[in-house]
Amino acid sequence: MLSTAAQAEDVPSGQDVTLHEVLVDRQGEATWLRFRFLAPQIGREEGQVGFDVAGEDMLHLCDTLALPYMHEYTLTGDRIVISFMDRITEFSVPDPDATQFFEAFRPVDGACMWDEF
Template sequence: MSTSHVAAEASLPVPSGQPVYLDNVLLDENPGELWLRFRFVAPNIGQTVGRVGYDVSAVDMDHLCATLAVPYVAQRELVPARVVISLSDKAVAFGENAPDVTQFFEAYRLENADCIWEEF
């Protein structure tokens, strides 16, 4: 698995307007095929009152797939089996157990430069 760390200075634009920062991109072949994992920190997500919930964050993840993942894949001429977009309220090492961290995930397959949601 290779990791590309990205230091995002400013929040990325998403439909909800919540702050979202790219933490890193992982090229993961452990599932037996290439999965690209775009990992973001979104400090305001969570289930408590006043936090940004999954329903709103799901729209943001769709947007991040379309606006960041699709161009990334095209520019690098990659052919991933899946693209995973994840949001965490704190940065967490990949695969680390962090029960105190809220994390939302969505998986997509890319088809004709479109992100097609894949239900787990």
């Protein structure tokens, strides 16, 4: 597990997003790189950033932060998962009070391509 707490680049929505940690996760034969971001403005209520808007932010972060991070730290992965959480949660531990959004991508020719889970 790699961990960092760097401020994320500006995202299209303008919300505050901070990289919490990066996890390297083996799933069978595949390697998944999980970039977990604190995004306290996400949610389903009026005035919060919904998944439709956050999805664009996640694609942006995959292209502008995750791919360069992989290059800098010589990481390879079959899938990149960008996740947003409104509060810090422990990975893979359910927290019914937390709001979390996830999006999976495949790195293809230097860009992130959306991928279904």
